[in-house]
Amino acid sequence: PPKRYWEETDQRRPEEEQGTAVQNQNKATVKERSLKRKDGESLEKKDPFPGEAPIPHKQLQKFQRGEKYKVPAGARRRLKEAIISSEAMSELAQKQAARYDLLLPEDAGFLEGDEDEDTNTISQDDIADAIDITSGSKYFNLHLSQFGPYRLDYGRTGRHLLVGGKKGHVACIDWQSKDLMCEMNVMETVNDVKWLHTEAMFAVAQKRWLYIYDSKGLELHCVKKFNDVLRMQFLPYHFLLATASATGFLQYLDVSVGKEIAAICTKMGRLDVINSCRENSLLFCVTPGAGEPNFDALDTNPFRSSKQRQEWEVKALLEKVQPELIGLDPGQLSKVDQASFEQRHKEHVEALGFDPLAKDKFKPKTKKKGRSSAGAIEKRKRKVAHEDQRDEIRQTVQERTERDKEQKEKSNEKKKLGNKSTLDRFRK
Known part of the structure; x- marks a missing residue:
């Protein structure tokens, strides 16, 4: 009698048995990997060159955007943050331009003659014959x-x-x-x-x-x-x-x-x-x-x-x-116009009736056990006032010394130039 499908025995070929064994083995390895990942073990190979590729110093100098702007003394927090962020953006743009410069294969052309050959003797027709067809099509008279x-x-x-x-x-x-x-x-x-x-x-x-x-x-x-x-x-x-x-x-x-x-x-x-x-x-x-062939x-x-x-x-x-x-120093555009700022600030103070940027007056805290008498409070006020005055005096003295130093350097340079004669440039 014919056998039903539920009565059939598992009679597979040896090739099928080998394939199932390989599949089971692959499943086991995948399972092992997942278990190892759960344990925190990484199976990926480590990068032999971690981080960004270094940029040559000469390449960075080519795209330098002037000297870094120094944060002025006594600047407010918002101004400091603005200067730091702008400098960071400028540095990032400089690095990106230096990296992307590799994508510009065009370079300034030049003529290189053979040995004992003067490049003045090379004619335009000779150049047109030597270059490729695309560049030669640009040649016209x-x-x-x-x-x-x-x-x-x-x-x-x-x-x-x-x-x-x-x-x-x-x-x-x-x-x-x-x-x-x-x-x-x-x-x-x-x-x-x-x-x-x-x-x-x-x-x-x-x-x-x-x-x-x-x-x-x-x-x-x-x-x-x-x-x-x-x-x-x-x-x-x-x-x-x-x-x-x-x-x-x-x-x-x-x-x-x-x-x-x-x-x-x-x-x-x-x-x-x-x-x-x-x-x-x-x-x-x-x-x-001079002009470079790379265009923006x-x-x-x-x-x-x-x-x-x-x-x-x-x-x-x-x-x-x-x-x-238009000015001699293009960096002046990024600086604050102190005169106009002071004028606007004065108008703002007149409109408000008080100075919002003024330093708050010192208010001494009240102390217990009779230490907040009128005489003790006045002493503390005088002490704080003297400290503020000392800071201002230190700042003015420092500015004066720097000014004197600059004047001395200028006078020394003038003396050096004054001792020279116009005929000195012809001396060896």
């Missing part, structure tokens, strides 16, 4: 032989090129796509050309006045206050166009409102050289400058779309820096 000599300027993104010839030829080109944006002849002398905050506008210093054009070549504005301009510099974070003229005037034009901010007579005659410092936006009538895409992106350009322009206008903040 502009044959500008009729209306020169030329002045040129690249936009902040590095994508748009503006050229201006002495005999009136002005053109702007998108050199990556090789598209000619506009080309015209202004029919008079062109001294300099300069892009403004965006590639939609540029300034041309012509023979008599300063002109503003758009990227299609249409004249937007003629600034007759800026005459005989020879050289120009644009400060993008202040939206200021600085011009140097043949009459010796240094003038500033706020392009966001079309208004002249300042006109300075340098009394140095003809000004035909001008350059700006990127760190503090100061202008110099001397040329040395959040600030100047050569591959941005028209919508991104519009958004950047709105954001830049909102974050425009006032021209009054």
Whole structure:
């Protein structure tokens, strides 16, 4: 008779029996591991390199953000906490920038010739033949032989090129796509050309006045206050166009409102050289400058779309820096204006009728057993007053000694410089 399933005996193959044995063994090992974890034993291997990877000191110095700000003596707790947190954030940003610098493989290019080969003899065609196809596609020639000599300027993104010839030829080109944006002849002398905050506008210093054009070549504005301009510099974070003229005037034009901010007579005659410092936006009538190929895409992106350009322009206008903040020391922006603070504090005291920052007067505690008599209380008040007076005297004496020390050092330096002759620099 046929057997039912409940009557069947366990007749397995040897391979199946071996598989079940392995499964049981695996279960046992998993169980052992879980038991060991419960006992607090760690089965994971220890990291041979614990903590963050060290950063080379030279790499950190490259992204250093100036000297650390010292907490002033007698500062309040909130100010101390703010300074400590800002310094910690600055240090973290410095370390992150040093670590992420490895992700920027681009480096400043250079020419390296063979033995006994002068790099001056290497032509542009030789370089174009030696480089890869992608870089070679960026190589192009502009044959500008009729209306020169030329002045040129690249936009902040590095994508748009503006050229201006002495005999009136002005053109702007998108050199990556090789598209000619506009080309015209202004029919008079062109001294300099300069892009403004965006590639939609540029300034041309012509023979008599300063002109503003758009990227299609249409004249937007003629600034007759800026005459005989020879050289120009644009400060993008202040939206200021600085011009140097043949009459010796240094003038500033706020392009966001079309208004002249300042006109300075340098009394140095003809000004035909001008350059700006990127760190503090100061202008110099001397040329040395250099550029690195790594760009900040959040600030100047050569591959941005028209919508991104519009958004950047709105954001830049909102974050425009006032021209009054241009100074020799950019670190002054993080310091407290003591004069204005004192004035605001005085007005606050007059409005409230009392000084909220004033130190509370000493109120002696009452003591038992007749020790809180009027004479004992007065003695304690005088003692505390004398201690406060001593602290003030110590502080003034310390400040005076430091001032005297600085004056002595300055006088010693002046004496050293006074003993030297102008001919000393020619001595060996």
